[in-house]
Amino acid sequence: xxxxxxxxxxxxxxxxxxxxxxxxxxxxxxxxxxxxxxxxxxxxxxxxxxxxxxxxxxxxxxxxxxxxxxxxxxxxxxxxxxxxxxxxxxxxxxxxxxxxxxxxxxxxxxxxxxxxxxxxxxxxxxxxxxxxxxxxxxxxxxxxxxxxxxxxxxxxxxxxxxxxxxxxxxxxxxxxxxxxxxxxxxxxxxxxxxxx
Amino acid sequence: xxxxxxxxxxxxxxxxxxxxxxxxxxxxxxxxxxxxxxxxxxxxxxxxxxxxxxxxxxxxxxxxxxxxxxxxxxxxxxxxxxxxxxxxxxxxxxxxxxxxxxxxxxxxxxxxxxxxxxxxxxxxxxxxxxxxxxxxxxxxxxxxxxxxxxxxxxxxxxxxxxxxxxxxxxxxxxxxxxxxxxxxxxxxxxxxxxxxxxxxxxxxxxxxxxxxxxxxxxxxxxxxxxxxxxxxxxxxxxxxxxxx
Numbered sequence: 162x163x164x165x166x167x168x169x170x171x172x173x174x175x176x177x178x179x180x181x182x183x184x185x186x187x188x189x190x191x192x193x194x195x196x197x198x199x200x201x202x203x204x205x206x207x208x209x210x211x212x213x214x215x216x217x218x219x220x221x222x223x224x225x226x227x228x229x230x231x232x233x234x235x236x237x238x239x240x241x242x243x244x245x246x247x248x249x250x251x252x253x254x255x256x257x258x259x260x261x262x263x264x265x266x267x268x269x270x271x272x273x274x275x276x277x278x279x280x281x282x283x284x285x286x287x288x289x290x291x292x293x294x295x296x297x298x299x300x301x302x303x304x305x306x307x308x309x310x311x312x313x314x315x316x317x318x319x320x321x322x323x324x325x326x327x328x329x330x331x332x333x334x335x336x337x338x339x340x341x342x343x344x345x346x347x348x349x350x351x352x353x354x355x356x357x
Numbered sequence: 358x359x360x361x362x363x364x365x366x367x368x369x370x371x372x373x374x375x376x377x378x379x380x381x382x383x384x385x386x387x388x389x390x391x392x393x394x395x396x397x398x399x400x401x402x403x404x405x406x407x408x409x410x411x412x413x414x415x416x417x418x419x420x421x422x423x424x425x426x427x428x429x430x431x432x433x434x435x436x437x438x439x440x441x442x443x444x445x446x447x448x449x450x451x452x453x454x455x456x457x458x459x460x461x462x463x464x465x466x467x468x469x470x471x472x473x474x475x476x477x478x479x480x481x482x483x484x485x486x487x488x489x490x491x492x493x494x495x496x497x498x499x500x501x502x503x504x505x506x507x508x509x510x511x512x513x514x515x516x517x518x519x520x521x522x523x524x525x526x527x528x529x530x531x532x533x534x535x536x537x538x539x540x541x542x543x544x545x546x547x548x549x550x551x552x553x554x555x556x557x558x559x560x561x562x563x564x565x566x567x568x569x570x571x572x573x574x575x576x577x578x579x580x581x582x583x584x585x586x587x588x589x590x591x592x593x594x595x596x597x598x599x600x601x
Contacts (some may be wrong), residue, residue, distance in 0.1 A: 188363075189539075190576050195381075196370075196381070199387075200368070200387050201473065201474075201477050204391060204478075207394075210396060211451075215399070215443035216445075219406055220443070226406070227421060229411070229465055254540055
């Protein structure tokens with residue numbers, strides 16, 4: 162677009178130039194060779210000087226500075242990379258330490274728990290044993306009592322009945338016949354009295 | 358006289374007539390602006406490299422950006438082999454750019470609007486590139502005129518065309534810059550003249566044109582310096598990396 166406009170403007174300018182030439186008939190000063198040699202001479206002088214100064218003094222400075230900056234940036238990136246790796250290593254180590262200590266803590270905990278459980282179990286067992294012993298003792302005693310109870314009752318019954326008969330009818334009754342009757346009765350009523 | 362749009366291109370002597378034997382090498386307004394441009398370039402780049410800090414100042418950044426701009430342009434078009442010619446192309450680009458830009462200031466003289474100046478630059482480039490080509494490839498440099506993959510029947514014609522196009526390089530290179538500069542400046546002068554002749558009532562249209570043209574001409578000044586440098590790179594590429 163710009164190019165198109167540009168060429169159109171050039172074309173226009175040449176049209177206008179034609180008019181200008183027609184009126185002035187001066188021609189183009191560029192084609193007047195009067196100062197050509199002078200222009201060439203000064204061009205060589207100025208451009209030559211410019212080239213020499215730029216090439217020998219200024220451009221090496223710029224390129225050296227650019228190189229320095231580049232290497233500096235690379236160095237910085239390298240050191241940053243190094244630091245990053247180091248910190249990653251540190252994080253890994255830290256993680257490992259934490260992991261290890263966690264495991265250790267768990268171990269300690271488990272050990273302690275096991276120990277406590279063992280202790281409790283041991284004590285429980287001992288207690289159970291003792292309890293069982295006591296219970297057995299008690300059972301035996303109860304059994305003994307149970308077994309002895311009817312005899313005692315019979316004895317009491319016999320004595321009571323002997324006394325009763327003696328006081329009621331004043332007859333000395335044979336102990337053995339009464340005991341036989343009492344035993345017979347107590348056998349009959351055993352269920353009733355002792356419930357088993 | 359002032360209304361003549363070509364008046365701005367006239368070269369006149371400043372100071373006394375200097376003669377080297379029979380040859381007139383007087384200091385002229387053209388010489389003055391060549392000197393001013395060169396000094397301006399050296400001043401800018403001297404200031405830009407004076408401190409050379411790791412974090413660049415504004416003027417240093419300018420110098421470094423120009424450096425990388427030209428170096429990228431060369432490596433893109435002519436490859437890494439063109440590195441020894443970097444200084445020359447950089448100077449060339451800067452010289453043409455500054456001459457063009459100084460020409461944009463009113464009442465100045467545009468050095469590059471003179472065919473003899475641009476032609477000398479182009480001729481120097483042409484001769485230099487040809488010498489480099491023959492030095493690198495010997496007589497094999499002539500293969501440049503024989504493109505590969507062309508039918509035998511067409512070859513004589515193609516070779517002639519290639520030779521003509523090669524020989525016309527300095528002319529096209531110099532005329533492109535010269536014509537662009539001259540046309541632009543003439544046009545601005547013509548529109549400026551219209552502003553005066555149409556007066557306060559009708560002069561606004563050419564004035565606005567003139568303003569727009571100034572912007573365009575600044576663009577062209579940069580563009581033509583760039584084109585001049587990049588064509589030099591392309592010619593250099595032909596001489597350094599001979600392939601078709």
